[in-house]
Amino acid sequence: MNDNTGHIPRILHVEDDQDTREITAIALELTGAVTLLQCTSGEEAIEKAAAFGPDVILLDVMMQTMHGPEVFAAFRQIPEVSDVPVIFMTGRVQQNEVNELMSLGALSVIAKPFEPLELLGTIESALRRAPAAKERVPAVSAC
Amino acid sequence: MTKVRFSTSHAVLIVAGLSWGLVLSSSGAFTASPTLGWATVVTSAVLIVVYSYKLWISEKAKRAAIERSEELEHMRNAVDEHCLISVVDQNRKVTFVNDGFLKATGYTADELLGKDPVSFQIHTIPGQPERISRRLKSGQIWSGEIRLVCKGGAHMWTHTTISPRFDRTGRFMGSTSIRTDITAGKIAVEEREVVSILDKLLDNVFIFEPDTYRFKYMNQAAMRRVGWDRSTYINKTVLDTDPNFDRDKFDHLVAPLMDGTLDVVNVRAELDDGTNEIFVQYIRSDSGPGSLVAIFRNISDKIEVERIKDEFISTVSHELRSPITSIKGALGLLLAGAAEDLPAKAQNLVSIAHRNADRLAIIVNDILDLEKIAAGRMEFDFQPSDLCSLITDAVQINSGFGKRFDVTVRAEGLDEPAYAKIDTNRMLQVLTNLLSNAAKFSRPGGEVVVSLDREEDHYWINVRDFGVGIAKADIDKIFDRFRQADNHSERSGKGTGLGLSIVKVIMEQHGGKVIVTSEPGIGSTFSLRLPVDHAAYAGQTDMAMVG
Structure with missing residues (x-):
């Protein structure tokens, strides 16, 4: 992982599929400098999120134990991450499913399968559209 | 005397x-x-x-x-009136038939004499002719029911008694059959049976007059539903089945039956016992106003099975996405040089695998779409939109695909805004499908042209390629599910054949259609017809004027 300077985006990735985790990690590292924390379950992410202090959270929807929306709701209850933008990653991309996720307050929804080389760009452009994310950067570096 | x-x-x-x-x-x-x-x-x-x-x-x-x-x-006349008599010899060849036999069956004597009775008898019990024969040869009389086939092919039920004949030395010489026509009785019994079956059917059967809606018949299940019996329902009408019965709505429902536009009307209703499918049919009669027949069938179980099936398809498709994500991702990263630069051969092989992972992803999407279409759950969000920007977006999205096949995608005729009520995402799906097909079937270095034409009330979006074309015999097939024309592109391999059937459904949902013209070796044009949104057009024009 990259060093924690605060200038490099900190990404918390919650995904229960190991292969997808690995591909995401390689893709992100290949395309830019990021600080990445990967968690294999919602429970683990809830436990580690506050300490990690992410700029953005990539959250899988269908997971073995807690599902994405549940984890999302839990994040909203943790003061340190309650306003960190969340991008869902899901294979369920029917319009109503996407609408549902967006209505929870997600920043964006990335459809699986995703283009690994375009992933970071997608995340960055979503963050650019979200002013809250920029405002959060000092908070992260303060951690 | x-x-x-x-x-x-x-x-x-x-x-x-x-x-x-x-x-x-x-x-x-x-x-x-x-x-x-x-x-x-x-x-x-x-x-x-x-x-x-x-x-x-x-x-x-x-x-x-x-x-x-x-x-x-006199007796012979009486016998001819009542009985069908036939005589066969020891070789089972008819040697005599009485007038009664000829009259009842419509055959001439020549048509029967010399024949084996099996040619005009129907034995539904296997081995019956042999058993009868054995019985006769042992000197016993056989008696029972046999069906005859009459001249026109109609069947006649007979009660038949067959007695054997022997010569003085005891040699079997044949037999004499005497038959009585019992068809009328049989039909009466069968009709009673049919009514009894109808009565005990699990489906609810209501028969009522088309003009007054007064009930003529209800089977037991129907009576149980409405809580009436034979003595009460005869004075009731369809309107009495529910205090809130909407007569106008019902009139409207059966009108197409009465004027002959439809043979059967089919509606689904949520009733006390679950979802019912109701079929209403009008049965004409020569001697009166005929009857309306309504059949209620509880389809709760069927719906549950459909739901489970849909859910299964949906789950399987979604489950497939995870491994596809990994495969496609891993291959994409390899191609991008994530590991190290691949030797040319490896690069080629990985490209093949990557391309096919793409295909797999498309197939999964198509299956999900078709599942939604089949379940009537494909959702549309129609908004007045400019087709020019739709086409521009579609061309941009698919330019990468064009590059892969060394094909240029170009748009023309986008000078003026063209407003139609569309679901932009679905229409992008349609254009992506057509553009990727066009690219696949083009020759390297060729081009695909998307053009927009306006007629009075509708637009045509034409996607034209100059590729291999489609044989005439295949044109009708290409919109069928899982069908593909045989001359598929060698460059791209086969697709699922699902895409165009989805295109067709999406266009129909837009009140439009898709047509194709093609000439093998010259190219194909897929044309999408969409109704003009006059209101949006007028609104936009007004705004332009104000602006």
Whole structure:
């Protein structure tokens, strides 16, 4: 992982599929400098999120134990991450499913399968559209 | 019954005899010997009487014979009226049929004589002819029901008695069959059975008059639903089944049946016992206004099965996405040089794998779309939109795909805004499908042209390629699910054949359609027709004027 300077985006990735985790990690590292924390379950992410202090959270929807929306709701209850933008990653991309996720307050929804080389760009452009994310950067570096 | 009358011939004989006696007596025989004379007279008289009596008796016998034959003739007529008689020889060849047989079956004697009865009998019980034959040969009479096939092909049920014939040495010589037509009785029994089956059917059957909606019949399940019995429903109408019954709505529902536009009307209703599918049919009658028949079938179980099936398809498809994500991602990273630069051969192989992972992802999407279409759940969000920007977006999105096949995608005719009510995402899906097809089927270095034409009430978006084209015989097939024209592109391999059937459904949902013109070797044009959104067009024009 990259060093924690605060200038490099900190990404918390919650995904229960190991292969997808690995591909995401390689893709992100290949395309830019990021600080990445990967968690294999919602429970683990809830436990580690506050300490990690992410700029953005990539959250899988269908997971073995807690599902994405549940984890999302839990994040909203943790003061340190309650306003960190969340991008869902899901294979369920029917319009109503996407609408549902967006209505929870997600920043964006990335459809699986995703283009690994375009992933970071997608995340960055979503963050650019979200002013809250920029405002959060000092908070992260303060951690 | 037999009564011999005293005929003229008897009288003539007696008169003649007496005259002869008188001649003898007057000729002097009496005078010569009175005794002899009287004896002669008496003898003659006796002889005459005896002879007359004999004559009388024979006449009586003849009369009796004639009358017996008349009687037999009468009986034969009666038998012909009632029975079908046939005789077969020891080789089961028909040697005789009575008039009754011919009259009832419509055959001529020539058509039956010499035939095996199996040719006009139907045995539904396997092995029956052999069993009958064995029984007859053992000297027993067989009796039972046999169906005959009449001349026109109609079936006749008969009660048949067959008795065997033997010669003096006990050799089997054939048999005689006597049959009675019992078809009418059989039909009556079968009709009663049909009514009884209808009565016990699990489906609810309501039969009512088309003009008054008064019930003529309800089966048991129907009676249970409405809580009436035979004595009460006869005075009820369809309107009495529910206090909130909407007569106008019902009139409207059955109207297409009455005017013959539809043969059957099919609606689904949520009732106390679950989801019911209701079929209403109008059965015409020669002798009256006919009948409306409504059949209610509880389809809750079927819906549950459909739901499970849909869910299964949906789950499987979604589950497939995870591994596809990994495969596609891993291959994409390899191609991008994530590991190290690949040797040319490896690069080529990984490209193939990557391309096919793409295909797999498309197939999964298509299956999900089709599942949604089949379940009537494909959602559309129609908004007035400018087709020019739709086309521009579609061309941009698919330019990468074009590059892969060394094909340029170009748009033309986008000078003026063209407003139609569309679901932009779905229309992008349609154009992506057509553009990627066009690229796949083009020659390297070729181009694909998207153009927009406007007619009075609709637009045409044309996607034209200059590729291999589609054979005439294949054009109708390409919109069928899982069908693909045989001359698929060698450069891209086969697709699922699902894409165009989805295009067709999406266009129909837009109130439009898709048509294709093609010439093998010259190219194909897929044309999408969409209705003009006049309101949006007017609104936009107004705004432009204000601006």
